[in-house]
Structure formats: C-alpha cells, structure tokens
Amino acid sequence: MKISRPSRRSAVARIAAAGIALATGIGAAMAQDTIKIGYIDPLSGPGATVGEVGLKTFQFLVEELNAKGGAAGKKFEVIGYDNKTNPQESLIQAQKAVDAGARIITQGNGSGVAAALVDWVNKYNERNPGKEVLYLNYAAVDPILTNDKCSFWHFRWDANSDIKMEALTNYMKPKTNIKKVYLINQDYSFGQSLRAIARTMLKAKRPDIEIVGDELHPLLKVTDFSPYIAKIKASGADTVITGNWSQDFALLLKAAADAGLNVEWYTYYAGGTGGPTAIKQTGLNHKVYAIVEGFPNGELAAARETEKAFRAKYNSTNFYPRAFNEMRMLAAAINKANSTDGAKVAAALEDMKFEVFDGGEGQMRKDDHQFFQPMYLGSFGDIDKAKEPFDEEGTGWGWRQLAKIELKDTMLPTTCKMVRP
Amino acid sequence: MLELVLISTLNGVLYGLLLFLMASGLTLIFSMMGVLNFAHASFYMLGAFVGYQISKWAGFWPGLILAPLIVGAAGMLVERFGLRNVHKNGHVAELLFTFGLAFVMEELVQIVWGKAPVDYRVPALLDFPAFTLFTTNYPAYKLFMLAISLAIFVGLFAMLTRTRIGLIVQAALTHPNMVAHLGHNVPLIFMSVFGVGAGLAAIAGVIAGPALVTQSTMAALLGPILFVVVVVGGLGSLSGALVASLLIGLLQTFAISSNASMADLFAFSGFSPQPNTIMNDLWRVSVAQIAPILPYLLLVLMLMFRPTGLMGNRES
Amino acid sequence: MSDIPLPKSSVTRVSQRGAEKGLPWWLLPWLASAVVLLALPFIFRSDTYLTVMSLMGIAIVFALSYNMMLGQTGMLSFGHAVYYGLGAYFVVHTMNWAIATRAPIPLPLMPLVGGFAGLAFAIIFGWLSTKRSGTTFSMISLGLAELVGSSSLILRTFFGGEEGVTTNRTKLLRLTDWTFGSQFQMYYLIAGWCLISAIAMYALTRTPFGRMCNAVRENPERAQFVGYNPQVVRYIAFCLSGFFAGVAGALAGINFELANANLFGASQSGTVLLATFIGGIGTFVGPVLGAVLVSYLQVMLSDITEVWQLYFGLMFIAVVMFAPGGLAGLVLMHVPLLRAGVLGRVVPSYLLALIPTAMLLVGVVMLIEMTVQLAVKQSEGPVMKLFGVAFNANLPGPWLVMLMLLAGAFVLFRLISPRMGTAWDNARSAAAERGMVV
CATH class of the missing domain: 3.40.50.2300 (Response regulator)
Incomplete structure (x- = not known):
C-alpha cells in the first residue's frame, strides 16, 4: 500500500473503529429477580x-x-x-x-x-x-x-396455516358463488404447504369447485405481477387464495387492479404492514378477505378498550x-x-x-x-365509524368482521408424537 | 393462445422499458466514468421518497420535476466529496464506496420515512384505463411510463452522440488529460455525469414509486437485476441496455406464462423419477418457477461467451 | 480484540526476512497465536463470548480465503458465499449420513468434507469464471451466486427449502470423552481449524505460487511474458480459495448444526467483502482483524442501537475513503517508524488528535441517536439515555451541545493537522535516513 502520510482522517478512522468497539462492550448482568x-x-x-x-x-x-x-x-x-x-x-x-x-x-x-x-x-x-x-x-x-x-x-x-385453511374453507363451503379458484403463493415452505392443504380441503369440502390455477412465484423477487395476472385472467377464476405478504401481496393486488381483474381475494396476511395501504390504493372495497384470530373492530368491548389503549400508546x-x-x-x-x-x-x-x-x-x-x-373472517373496505371505530394505516378503511368460525371448526388432527422428558 | 401471446408481449415490453428506465442512469455512469454504482438503486429509492414527499405538499407533477433535481444535486455532492477522493485508489475502491453508501442511504431513508410502505399515488390525471386488450385493461400510467422511458433513451442517445457536450464527456473518459488541456473542467464533467445518473435513477423512482411499492426495502429488492441489464447489453452501451431490458422483460414474461416442466416435456417417455430425489425436484420444476432467475443465467452465459455484451465494445 | 492469532509486528518480520532465517522466527507468531487461542476461553467464560469467539474463528478462515482472491490475486468476487454455503451443506449431509450409518468418522475431521465440497464446486464454477478478470469476473461471480442461491429453493431435497437441513454434532463417533455439545468444546474445534487453515494459507503466500498470484494481480501481461498463464494462476487461486471457504462454511454448519439458504446469500458475500476490506486487503493479518471486528459488531452492535447498519455503513465508507489499506494498513505504516525508533515523534500529535476525534464521534453519535429518538421512537417519548446521560432530545440544549462538539472537532482538526503532518514527515524522513523506509 502506498500511503505517504497519515492524513488526520486516517487517524480518525482508526480511532473511530476502536471507539465503537469499546462502546459496545456487553453490559453487566441484570438483576436476577x-x-x-x-x-x-x-x-x-x-x-x-x-x-x-x-x-x-x-x-x-x-x-x-x-x-x-x-x-x-x-x-x-x-x-x-x-x-x-x-x-x-x-x-x-x-x-x-x-x-x-x-x-x-x-x-x-x-x-x-x-x-x-x-x-x-x-x-x-x-x-x-x-x-x-x-x-x-x-x-x-x-x-x-x-x-x-x-x-x-x-x-x-x-x-398454523392448515388450521387457517380449515377455517377458511369452512367459511367458503356454503358460498355457492365460488366456482373457479386460483391459488397463487410464494415459493417457499409456507406457500407450498398452503397450496397443498388448500387443494386437499377444497376437494373434500367443495368437490364442485374447479382449481383453475396453482402458481408458485419466487419469494420477494417479482417486481411485475402483470404476467401472473394475465394467467389468472385467462383461467376465468372468480376467487384467488393467496398467502402472499409484504410487497408480494401489495404488488399482486396493484397489478390485478391495473388490469381490471375482478375476483375475490382470500388471504392470510392482507392485514400485515403495507397491506391496507395497498388495498386502499387499488380501491378493492370489501373484495379482500382475511382470516385471523381477531379484528380490531371485533365485538368484545374489553378487546376494543385494549385496542384503543394500544393505539394511543404506540400509534400502531x-x-x-x-x-x-x-x-x-x-x-x-x-x-x-x-x-x-x-x-x-x-x-x-x-x-x-x-x-x-x-x-x-x-x-x-x-x-x-x-x-x-375461534377464528374470524373479515373484509377490508369502508367502515361505519359509529360501529367500527378502527381504521388501518390512516387509510380511513378498516376491517369488517363477517363471520366467526367456532373452535370446533378449527380443530385438525396432528401427526405429532410428543416426546416428554 | 393468441390472447396470451399478445398480452405477454405487451407486458414484456412494458416491464422491459421499466427496467431500462431504472438502468439508464447506471449505464450512463458506467459508460462515462467506469464506476459500477452499487448505490444506484438507492438513488432510485431516494427519488421515490422525495417524489412522494413533494407529492404530498404540491402534487405528483412538481415531484416529477423537483425530485430528480434534488437527488441529482445529492449525487453531485456524493461525487464531489466522496467518490472523487476515492478515485485515486482505483475502481475497486470506488465500487466499495458506493457499496457502503447503499447501506447508509437505506438507513437514512428509514429514519426519515420509516420502514413501512408509504401511500404514494398515481396522479389522478393518469389514473384511468387507457385501452383494453381482450379483457385486460392497460392503465394510462403504464403508457406514460413507456413514453418517459423512450424519451430518456432518445434524449440521452442524441445528447451523447450528436452534441458537443456528449463528445466532450465521452472524450473525458478515455483521454482525461487531453480534454483538460483543451480547457475543459474534467472534474466538473464527472460530477455532472454522476449527478445526471443519480437524477435519472430518481426519475425512475418517482415514476415506479406509485406503480410499485415505495418502501425502504425497494432498493435492496430491486437487487442486482439492473447490473444484468447493463452487463448483458454491453458495458457502456445505451442501445445495448435498451435491447437487454426488452430481452429480459420478454424472457421473464413469457417464461412466467408457461407451466411446462421436464415432466410435461418428456411425459411420453413414461419416465418418472423417485420422489424426494434431486432428479425429481428438477423434473417437476416449471418454467414459470425459474423465470426470475433466467436473467442471471443469461448474464453468466453472456459473459462466458461474449464478455463485451450484446452491443458493447469493451470488457471493462 | 485480544484474540488476534497473528501479532502484526511479528508477521511483518517474517514477511520481510523470509523463512530462511530459521525455524524459531517463523514459528514464534504461530506459537503465540496458539497460546492466545488456548487461553481465551479461560478469560471470556460466558457462552455468549464463546459463541462470539467461535464466530470470529469461522469469519477469520472465510475472510482469509476471500483475501486469497481479492488481496493476493486481485479478483473481486461478489459470490464467495457460494462455496461457504456448499461447504456447510455437504458437511451437514455427511454428518447425518455418518450418524445414520454409524460410519466411524469423528467430528474434528468433518470440516475437510466442507473443504473438498468447496474445492469441487470452485473447480466447476472457477472454470467458468476465471477466464475473465476485472469487472467481468465480478459480474460472473454475482450471476453464479444468484443462480446457486435460487437453485437452493428449487432443489429442495438437497437444500431442505427454507428450513434447511439440521444435524446433531454430538452423535458422531467420539475419540475422547468430548461430545462437542457445549460451546466451550466447539470453540476449541473451531480455534484448531482456524489456526491450521491460517497457517496453510500463510504458507501458501510464501510459495512461488503465492508470488505468481501477486504478479498476476499487479500486471497480468508481464506475468504472461515471464511464462505464467494468468488464467491458470487465477483458476488455481480460485480453487484453493474455494477449499478454505468450504472449510469455513463447514465450521459454520457444525457450529449451528444447521445449513440453510442464508449461508449462500448476497449478505453473506457482502459481509466477507466488508470484513476483508475493513481489515485491509494488502496484508495477511488484515482480513483477520476485519473478521474479528465485523463479527463482533454484527452480534453486539444491534443490542446498543437499532440503526447499527448506519454505523456499519459509515465505518465502511470511512475506511474506504481515509484508510484504503484498512486497519492493518494503518498499523503497518507505522512499523518502519517503530523499527527506526522514531515512533515517539508522532505519538504526541496523535494524542492531541484524540480530543477532536472523541468530540467528532460523540457528536455524530448524538446527531444520529437524537434524530432516531425523535423520528423513529416517537412512542417512547423524547427522553433518552446516551453514554449514561439521560436528557430530553426535544430541548435545544442537547442539539446545541452536539453542534458545538462537531464544530469544535472541525476547528481543532484544522489546528492540529499541520502539526500532525509535520510530525509524520519528520519521523518518516528520520526513518528514511536510518534506512527503514523502502
């Protein structure tokens, strides 16, 4: 290395590094009680x-x-x-x-x-x-x-994702307007297990439903979903089931809205960060459903109180x-x-x-x-502020609780062989 | 079938031009300065956020004009006070400098605008379906994107090859001393080129921001795809970058629309590998699933067999 | 930072006087390193420290293998994690196979499996990529890394998908009563391999082949005229580098008892580049320093501040801009002064420079942390604690202090830097007079 003189800056760099190293020393053990x-x-x-x-x-x-x-x-x-x-x-x-x-x-x-x-x-x-x-x-x-x-x-x-699908398909079971379902999921363990269980359960509960597409796309790598939307459109699907989250969810929905795809979206993570913003941007009013264990606009007063306190404290x-x-x-x-x-x-x-x-x-x-x-299914869209006080991400839209899936309708057998100490 | 082919072609072209829009600044900086700018995607992200901020105060259109100017100025500062000092240590040092800059810019954007996506909207003026092909709508905003992308290509191409400024800039790369002796301010030229490159990235950010997701991860998620465009097109070739963008756009779009796998292709042979073997994995994977990695395959093959890229004239 | 296996001064001595001086000279630093490595777990006893030191050991091997390419042969790779990750996968699969078949292979030999896996893939991928040099090589490495990374999600049977493949290192054949279950025993396994690999890689730089690598880095045309094919030299360096990256990956696989796609990731390739460069690519000890520092910061910095990546990036930029020789470069440029006995002449001005440096650091940290407190951590309120002092970031006072610190640092630097420059020039010419500066 040809360095003729240590500028004042090189000394800074060295000392800075040493300073950070010192400052990050592990603190003393905390109190034990x-x-x-x-x-x-x-x-x-x-x-x-x-x-x-x-x-x-x-x-x-x-x-x-x-x-x-x-x-x-x-x-x-x-x-x-x-x-x-x-x-x-x-x-x-x-x-x-x-x-x-x-x-x-x-x-x-x-x-x-x-x-x-x-x-x-x-x-x-x-x-x-x-x-x-x-x-x-x-x-x-x-x-x-x-x-x-x-x-x-x-x-x-x-x-777990099987239980959610059990609850979701139990909700879809009596919906006769669902005829053609398209599955689109991220290509990793969660997306794969979701698509597999969706196929099995739909087949068992609604043999008349046709699964017109079953897509896996790479996780968080797709910027342009239009080709996928073109496929969904070509398939004639009326319902899409997706476990997508984060930008994979937002971009999928935006591409769909751009192309004018008119379907119902059954999702796991529409409520995740950025999801509500994306739904509001696409204007898909009460077209996107999610399955969760509870919505902010749920009926229980105590839960609403806690939600209010939580939002007041953390703005989230x-x-x-x-x-x-x-x-x-x-x-x-x-x-x-x-x-x-x-x-x-x-x-x-x-x-x-x-x-x-x-x-x-x-x-x-x-x-x-x-x-x-118990699990709940809800849709995202405009809300009645008097009855449904909570909106999401400042969009003015919120979750509307549509159905409760009782405990017994969420139970699934397990293959677990528990080893106890 | 015809429907899918037509729509895929159109989607591929649209996506390809978006890629070109994002990569144009990168290829400019690379061809003029020889710097592979790892922070290019960060300038793109910064452009989107600055554009978003201005759009909240004054609407989308002022953002489209001002954000690239602001980010371009920031780019010039980065060149003046950062890159120029590193230049004497060679290209690797320059590259590593931009590498570190990408880290810093991502964190700064997170501090200012948070980590969650922001609500950056398509302007009302362009928020309508422009035309419908079969039953698929094409929003006016996408056509606007296409137009800007082509305008940038034509503008840059004309400027670099047809104007005196362009000739001086090109000469400054190959013969900096000669150009300096002729009385041109070479450091200023480099600073301006970097600024314009950053500004182009910001235009891409402002335009792609509302169409995609404006979030602090957008730089990292864009990933190395822009390098693929620049390298496959030929280092330093603007036309090459355009061709490569379209090629990659079409390649990916058509790959996605195909569900074929080896199992389908050789279905007649009756061969079926054992489940849970590597062979079985390969046998079952569909073209659509590997679509997003095809550009990288293209990159490796191109560099192995034609390292100057499609239309480039030098290796590095 | 006491566990640097190679005391720098001794290495320089070796590098400058060569091995012909006799056994004790070149053996001494390695013996000292071995003693330090042996003693460390008795100084830093907690499992957290043992874990961090194990990670440092792995990172040292990885960074040294990276520097075989970057520093010694001049090849900048963006995909070195490929060989690291494959080393980890092959060792985990081999361990599972050995457990299932009761094959008599003890754990301490397992890193060799990773090494040969890394070597095998380096032979294949190196053949594709080392025909080119410069940017083309870098871009091919980037493309290959993306391809291998993505294929890990397609070839699930081998790569285990998102969850990866796990193993249990205690179930292998035991030669002693050590099971390697505890981090303490694991540390010694890693330290041993770290030392062996470092010695091997150092020895390699002393061979004619090592010199050829340097020649290819400096001037490939001239190397070719002398009769060496630069392409072949690059290829061999690439393969050997892949071997040691595989060893490092295998150690990581054994340490975590897990191999997954993260090991291939771009961030892994980026980290080794950062570590190597921060430490200094021009010397053998540089990557060691960098690996130790970066692995420590990666694990610990996130406890102190949530914007640790910002500090990380700033530190990296500072090194690239102001100390392109890395930390080791900074230290080594003082060696001639030390040997000429004139180091004392620069010390006073350095001590003086400590004051504005500290001011600058405190100022920058305050600026960043106060901004974060107000912008990111609004819900926690404006009251914060920094350097043990609690204050309200919403008041002008702390901001004034911060500005004064930064401005003061700037002014002081202006005042001191001529003095530093003079002191350095004096010392340097004094050293030159005594024949210590080449």
Missing part, C-alpha cells in the same frame, strides 16, 4: 416493521401483567434481541438471551427461524438438564412445528391478539406451577383452557402444543 423473556425477532432491516410492533406488544403486556403483580411473586421483563430474520443469527441471539438469564424465549417471524429455534431448544435442553428453556411461538405458522417436528418445549399460539394497530393470549396464559401457568422451571411451566400450559382476547374459550392442546381458538 425478574422473569425474563427473550424476544427474538427482526429489529433492524426489512423485517423490522413487524418485529418492532411485536416487541411493543410484549412490552405492553409485561406492563399489564406487572400491574397485576406479575406471576409467582415475580415481575416480568422482556428483552429484545435483533435476529435480522436470519436463523443462524437467531441462534446466537437465543444464546445471548439465555446467558442474560432468560428461560423463556418468544419469536414469530419466519418459519425458517422457528424451525431452527425449535431444534436449538431441543438440543440445548438435552445438553443442559436443569436449565430448560421454553420457546413460545406467537406467529410462525408452518404446520410442521406442531406435527412432525413438534417439541415438548415449543408452544404455538397462532393458528395491535396485530397480535395471540400475543395477549400467550403472555396471559404464561402468567397463569407460572402461577399454577408456582415455579418458573421450564418443565413445570410447560406441564402447566398443557391442556390449559383460557378465555381468549377476542372472546370465547381457547385451548392449548396437549398432543402437539398447538393453541386452538
């Missing part, structure tokens, strides 16, 4: 929009629970760890969380991350007896996590009623076990019945640690 929950989700980068709302939700819940005295005489504390939506990074952050004293970790974004964490928790608990870690999953929906890869240490509060929709179920049930389980020991809390959670956030009874099934609860 709280129940620590390691929240492992993206807090930077593209995934952070959802990850940050999730962290706020858990902070909100920790405050709520601590105001009631915590659990087993201890207060809760949630610590956020940024996993950058990367499985390997998640394992590092999980290790950091456990080192900081967390015996409970929670995560939701990305089934790839979830699968890695289940595997890690299994191995960690096997190799560190007496220090068991619980993994509470609030949003990763790959069915395999409560089927072939089920684990005693993993509990899931979100309905409460996306995760299931996180409320998760944390409230965790507190109940710790109280019941009167211990924070992983195995005891897990045992207390099994088969626990609980009044869910949006009303009705839910149940944590012992066989596979999947939580079952």
Whole structure:
C-alpha cells in the first residue's frame, strides 16, 4: 500500500473503529429477580416493521401483567434481541438471551427461524438438564412445528396455516358463488404447504369447485405481477387464495387492479404492514378477505378498550391478539406451577383452557402444543365509524368482521408424537 | 393462445422499458466514468421518497420535476466529496464506496420515512384505463411510463452522440488529460455525469414509486437485476441496455406464462423419477418457477461467451 | 480484540526476512497465536463470548480465503458465499449420513468434507469464471451466486427449502470423552481449524505460487511474458480459495448444526467483502482483524442501537475513503517508524488528535441517536439515555451541545493537522535516513 502520510482522517478512522468497539462492550448482568423473556425477532432491516410492533406488544403486556403483580411473586421483563430474520443469527441471539438469564424465549417471524429455534431448544435442553428453556411461538405458522417436528418445549399460539385453511374453507363451503379458484403463493415452505392443504380441503369440502390455477412465484423477487395476472385472467377464476405478504401481496393486488381483474381475494396476511395501504390504493372495497384470530373492530368491548389503549400508546394497530393470549396464559401457568422451571411451566400450559382476547374459550392442546381458538373472517373496505371505530394505516378503511368460525371448526388432527422428558 | 401471446408481449415490453428506465442512469455512469454504482438503486429509492414527499405538499407533477433535481444535486455532492477522493485508489475502491453508501442511504431513508410502505399515488390525471386488450385493461400510467422511458433513451442517445457536450464527456473518459488541456473542467464533467445518473435513477423512482411499492426495502429488492441489464447489453452501451431490458422483460414474461416442466416435456417417455430425489425436484420444476432467475443465467452465459455484451465494445 | 492469532509486528518480520532465517522466527507468531487461542476461553467464560469467539474463528478462515482472491490475486468476487454455503451443506449431509450409518468418522475431521465440497464446486464454477478478470469476473461471480442461491429453493431435497437441513454434532463417533455439545468444546474445534487453515494459507503466500498470484494481480501481461498463464494462476487461486471457504462454511454448519439458504446469500458475500476490506486487503493479518471486528459488531452492535447498519455503513465508507489499506494498513505504516525508533515523534500529535476525534464521534453519535429518538421512537417519548446521560432530545440544549462538539472537532482538526503532518514527515524522513523506509 502506498500511503505517504497519515492524513488526520486516517487517524480518525482508526480511532473511530476502536471507539465503537469499546462502546459496545456487553453490559453487566441484570438483576436476577425478574422473569425474563427473550424476544427474538427482526429489529433492524426489512423485517423490522413487524418485529418492532411485536416487541411493543410484549412490552405492553409485561406492563399489564406487572400491574397485576406479575406471576409467582415475580415481575416480568422482556428483552429484545435483533435476529435480522436470519436463523443462524437467531441462534446466537437465543444464546445471548439465555446467558442474560432468560428461560423463556418468544419469536414469530419466519418459519425458517422457528424451525431452527425449535431444534436449538431441543438440543440445548438435552445438553443442559436443569436449565430448560421454553420457546413460545406467537406467529410462525408452518404446520410442521406442531406435527412432525413438534417439541415438548415449543408452544404455538397462532393458528398454523392448515388450521387457517380449515377455517377458511369452512367459511367458503356454503358460498355457492365460488366456482373457479386460483391459488397463487410464494415459493417457499409456507406457500407450498398452503397450496397443498388448500387443494386437499377444497376437494373434500367443495368437490364442485374447479382449481383453475396453482402458481408458485419466487419469494420477494417479482417486481411485475402483470404476467401472473394475465394467467389468472385467462383461467376465468372468480376467487384467488393467496398467502402472499409484504410487497408480494401489495404488488399482486396493484397489478390485478391495473388490469381490471375482478375476483375475490382470500388471504392470510392482507392485514400485515403495507397491506391496507395497498388495498386502499387499488380501491378493492370489501373484495379482500382475511382470516385471523381477531379484528380490531371485533365485538368484545374489553378487546376494543385494549385496542384503543394500544393505539394511543404506540400509534400502531395491535396485530397480535395471540400475543395477549400467550403472555396471559404464561402468567397463569407460572402461577399454577408456582415455579418458573421450564418443565413445570410447560406441564402447566398443557391442556390449559383460557378465555381468549377476542372472546370465547381457547385451548392449548396437549398432543402437539398447538393453541386452538375461534377464528374470524373479515373484509377490508369502508367502515361505519359509529360501529367500527378502527381504521388501518390512516387509510380511513378498516376491517369488517363477517363471520366467526367456532373452535370446533378449527380443530385438525396432528401427526405429532410428543416426546416428554 | 393468441390472447396470451399478445398480452405477454405487451407486458414484456412494458416491464422491459421499466427496467431500462431504472438502468439508464447506471449505464450512463458506467459508460462515462467506469464506476459500477452499487448505490444506484438507492438513488432510485431516494427519488421515490422525495417524489412522494413533494407529492404530498404540491402534487405528483412538481415531484416529477423537483425530485430528480434534488437527488441529482445529492449525487453531485456524493461525487464531489466522496467518490472523487476515492478515485485515486482505483475502481475497486470506488465500487466499495458506493457499496457502503447503499447501506447508509437505506438507513437514512428509514429514519426519515420509516420502514413501512408509504401511500404514494398515481396522479389522478393518469389514473384511468387507457385501452383494453381482450379483457385486460392497460392503465394510462403504464403508457406514460413507456413514453418517459423512450424519451430518456432518445434524449440521452442524441445528447451523447450528436452534441458537443456528449463528445466532450465521452472524450473525458478515455483521454482525461487531453480534454483538460483543451480547457475543459474534467472534474466538473464527472460530477455532472454522476449527478445526471443519480437524477435519472430518481426519475425512475418517482415514476415506479406509485406503480410499485415505495418502501425502504425497494432498493435492496430491486437487487442486482439492473447490473444484468447493463452487463448483458454491453458495458457502456445505451442501445445495448435498451435491447437487454426488452430481452429480459420478454424472457421473464413469457417464461412466467408457461407451466411446462421436464415432466410435461418428456411425459411420453413414461419416465418418472423417485420422489424426494434431486432428479425429481428438477423434473417437476416449471418454467414459470425459474423465470426470475433466467436473467442471471443469461448474464453468466453472456459473459462466458461474449464478455463485451450484446452491443458493447469493451470488457471493462 | 485480544484474540488476534497473528501479532502484526511479528508477521511483518517474517514477511520481510523470509523463512530462511530459521525455524524459531517463523514459528514464534504461530506459537503465540496458539497460546492466545488456548487461553481465551479461560478469560471470556460466558457462552455468549464463546459463541462470539467461535464466530470470529469461522469469519477469520472465510475472510482469509476471500483475501486469497481479492488481496493476493486481485479478483473481486461478489459470490464467495457460494462455496461457504456448499461447504456447510455437504458437511451437514455427511454428518447425518455418518450418524445414520454409524460410519466411524469423528467430528474434528468433518470440516475437510466442507473443504473438498468447496474445492469441487470452485473447480466447476472457477472454470467458468476465471477466464475473465476485472469487472467481468465480478459480474460472473454475482450471476453464479444468484443462480446457486435460487437453485437452493428449487432443489429442495438437497437444500431442505427454507428450513434447511439440521444435524446433531454430538452423535458422531467420539475419540475422547468430548461430545462437542457445549460451546466451550466447539470453540476449541473451531480455534484448531482456524489456526491450521491460517497457517496453510500463510504458507501458501510464501510459495512461488503465492508470488505468481501477486504478479498476476499487479500486471497480468508481464506475468504472461515471464511464462505464467494468468488464467491458470487465477483458476488455481480460485480453487484453493474455494477449499478454505468450504472449510469455513463447514465450521459454520457444525457450529449451528444447521445449513440453510442464508449461508449462500448476497449478505453473506457482502459481509466477507466488508470484513476483508475493513481489515485491509494488502496484508495477511488484515482480513483477520476485519473478521474479528465485523463479527463482533454484527452480534453486539444491534443490542446498543437499532440503526447499527448506519454505523456499519459509515465505518465502511470511512475506511474506504481515509484508510484504503484498512486497519492493518494503518498499523503497518507505522512499523518502519517503530523499527527506526522514531515512533515517539508522532505519538504526541496523535494524542492531541484524540480530543477532536472523541468530540467528532460523540457528536455524530448524538446527531444520529437524537434524530432516531425523535423520528423513529416517537412512542417512547423524547427522553433518552446516551453514554449514561439521560436528557430530553426535544430541548435545544442537547442539539446545541452536539453542534458545538462537531464544530469544535472541525476547528481543532484544522489546528492540529499541520502539526500532525509535520510530525509524520519528520519521523518518516528520520526513518528514511536510518534506512527503514523502502
């Protein structure tokens, strides 16, 4: 390297680097008398929009629970760890969380991350007896996590994608105007499992429905959806089922509106960040449906109160009623076990019945640690402000609850062979 | 069938011209300065956000004029205070500088406009279906996009080859000292070229922003596809970039409209691989599924067999 | 940052005096590195530190393999993660096969599998890409990386789709009572391989082949005139680099007991480029420094600030602009002064420069963090804590402080820089007089 003199700037660069390194030294271990929950989700980068709302939700819940005295005489504390939506990074952050004293970790974004964490928790608990870690999953929906890869240490509060499809197809069953269905999904594990189960269930419940297309497109790589729309149009479909999220959802919908495609959209994630904005832009008024465990404009007064408080505090929709179920049930389980020991809390959670956030009874099934609860189907469009107070993303449009799918209509068998310690 | 072919052709051309719109600034900077600008997509994103911000205050059209000027000025500053200092360390250093710049710009946009998509709308003036082909509508906005894209091509081409400015700029790349001796301010030329390149990226951003999703991830999601356009077209060739854009647009669009897989193609042979083998994966994958990776295949093949690209005249 | 396997001063000595000086000279830095590597887990005991140090070890091997191409042969690749990722996949599949068939292969030998996988694919892809150099090579590497990355989603049987493939490193044949279940034992496995790989790669730079690589980097035409085909030299360097990238990937696969598509990703290729360049591509120790620093920051910086990527990008730009030789370059340019015994002459002006540097850093951090607090973290209110001081970012006071710091730093730099320049020139000419500057 030919450098004749160290300009003042090169010295700056060097010292800057050293300064950052020093400043990032790990802080001293925190006080030991709280129940620590390691929240492992993206807090930077593209995934952070959802990850940050999730962290706020858990902070909100920790405050709520601590105001009631915590659990087993201890207060809760949630610590956020940024996993950058990367499985390997998640394992590092999980290790950091456990080192900081967390015996409970929670995560939701990305089934790839979830699968890695289940595997890690299994191995960690096997190799560190007496220090068991619980993994509470609030949003990763790959069915395999409560089927072939089920684990005693993993509990899931979100309905897995099969359950959502069960609820969705039960809603579609009596709708005789649905005749031709087109499936378009992202080409990765979630999209694939969704398309497979949609085919099976539609065939069983509505053999008269014709599946006129079954498309997989690459995940987050498509900028122009017009060719896909041309195919949908050519197929003569009247209904599209999609698990698309983020820009894959927004761009799909925009291309459809541009081309004047007139179909009904059954989705999983229309309510995700950016979804409502895109629907409003396309003007598809009450043409887009979503299946969730609760809408902001649900009927239960208590849920609406919480929604209001949450929005006032964080200026954001409460996306995760299931996180409320998760944390409230965790507190109940710790109280019941009167211990924070992983195995005891897990045992207390099994088969626990609980009044869910949006009303009705839910149940944590012992066989596979999947939580079952009533599901709701709604559509997005203009709302009656008197009866439906909450809009989304400042669009003036909101979710209208159309149907409730009862608990029994969401139950599905599992292939899980639970190994208990 | 005819319907699908016609519509696919039209979609392919529209998409191809959008690609050209995005890549024109990149190819300009590359041909004139020899800098492979990794931050090009970031300028595109910045253009979309600045355009969005102006559209909120003053409407879409002022944004279309002002945003490219603002981003172009920002580009000139980047060249003056960043790139120029790095220039002496060679092209790799320049490239790495833009690499770091892309990181910084994404974060800055997130700080200012947040991480969620913003509601950037197509102007009311162009928000109607222009014509209907079979039963598919084509919005006026897409035709507007097409027109701008072609205008940029014609304008740039004429400027570079037919005007004195263009000749000086071209000469400044190959013979900077000679041009300087003739009394031209070479650093100023480079600064202006970078500014125009960034401004072109911003025009693409302002126009694509409402049609696509305006979000802080839009730069990263655009990914290396623009490099494919520039390299396949031939480094530094504007016409090449146009041809490559159209080629890639059509290639992808037609690939998507095909559901064929090896299994279909060789169905007559009765061969069926064992499930859960690599052979089976390959056998079942459809052309539509691999459509978005075809440009990269094209890139690799092109560079192996014709490294100057379609219409380029030099390798690097 | 105490776990740098190669004390820099000793390496320079080796590089300048060569191996002919005899055994102790070239052995010494490696012995010292080995001692440091052995001792580290007893200083940094927590699992978090062990994890971070393991990651550093992996990153060191990866960055060194990258620098075989970039620094030594002058090939800029945007797709080096391909060989890293494939190394991880092959080792995980081999481990699962060994577990299923009870094949008697102990875990410590497994990284070789990754190495040979990386080598095999480098032989194929290198044949396609090393015919060209410069930008063309870079673009081919980018295209290949995209192709391999995308095919991982198509060939699900091998790549396991989004979830990837998992394994269990404790189920292999054991030679001792070490199961490698704990991070402590895993650390030693990685440290061992890191040291072996580093020695091998260093030795390679000492061979005639290593010199040929340098020649091809500097002037391919002249290398050709001398009788070496630059294309062949590039190809061999590419393959060897692929081998060590595969070893690094295998270590990552074993460490996480998981291989997935992220390992191929553009961000992985980008990170190794960043790390290598920040450390310095001109020297052997540069990538080591860069790998250690970048892996530490990646894991830890996100705990401190949510805009860690901004700091990351700024730091990278600063290195590219002001220290193109990287961190190692900055250190090494003082070596002649040290040997001439005139280093003391520049120290006072450096110490003086510390003041505006600190002011500048604090000012920039304040600017960024206060903006973030007001713009991004509105819901948390304007009260924030920085450097242990709580204050309200909505008041003009903190902003004034920030502006004063930045302006002060600017003025002070102006005042000090002539002095620094003079001190450096003096020291440099003094060193030249003593024959220490080439």
